[in-house]
Structure formats: C-alpha cells, structure tokens
Amino acid sequence: MEVVGCASLGLLSKIDKTLDEWQRVAKNLTSVVRTDLEALCLRVVALIYHHLPSHLKPCILYFAIYPEDELISVDKLVEIWVVE
Structure with a gap:
C-alpha cells in the first residue's frame, strides 16, 4: 500500500493543479488512509476476539x-x- 501511495504521489506531483485542487487531493488521500487503517484495526480486533x-x-x-x-x-x- 505504501509503495503504491508513494508512486501515486510521485505521479501526482507532475500534474499542474491549483492549491484548491491539491487540498482536495490531500483530503481524499487522508480519507483513504484512515479507512484502510480502520479496516486493518477491525481485522486485528476480530482476529483477537475469535481467539479469546x-x-x-x-x-x-x-x-x-x-x-x-x-x-x-x-x-x-x-x-x-x-x-x-
């Protein structure tokens, strides 16, 4: 995931965008990262729960x-x- 994210950021840096557009991109990336982290946490909690x-x-x-x-x-x- 991190490699894909870094590669995507590298490609995005070559695109000419306004500050507002970059802020929108940053907000969307934050949302995706948070969602992935929440999903990972839920999987870990479920794994622990099922082994209790x-x-x-x-x-x-x-x-x-x-x-x-x-x-x-x-x-x-x-x-x-x-x-x-």
Missing part, C-alpha cells in the same frame, strides 16, 4: 455499548457484568 476463550468474549462485547473515546466507569461496567 469463550468466557472472555462477552466481556469484550460490553465495550461496544460505549461511544468511542468515552470514559468508562469501572464500577458501572462491573455492575453491568454482575447483572448479566
């Missing part, structure tokens, strides 16, 4: 109820586990 012992899988799934970057109260999480 059965009794630990539900513990990991409880984290899905929390929005990204939210602080998770240990007491609240334990309470949810105990109720289950």
Whole structure:
C-alpha cells in the first residue's frame, strides 16, 4: 500500500493543479488512509476476539455499548457484568 501511495504521489506531483485542487487531493488521500487503517484495526480486533476463550468474549462485547473515546466507569461496567 505504501509503495503504491508513494508512486501515486510521485505521479501526482507532475500534474499542474491549483492549491484548491491539491487540498482536495490531500483530503481524499487522508480519507483513504484512515479507512484502510480502520479496516486493518477491525481485522486485528476480530482476529483477537475469535481467539479469546469463550468466557472472555462477552466481556469484550460490553465495550461496544460505549461511544468511542468515552470514559468508562469501572464500577458501572462491573455492575453491568454482575447483572448479566
């Protein structure tokens, strides 16, 4: 992926574009890189999850109820586990 990206940037550098056009290109590249990174992270998490012992899988799934970057109260999480 990195080689293709570097080669593409090399070719793009030879194209005469305005600053606005280059900013649009940069925004699109950032989006692609972020998407690829997110996909890679999801694959890694899925791989780890599938290799967990059965009794630990539900513990990991409880984290899905929390929005990204939210602080998770240990007491609240334990309470949810105990109720289950």
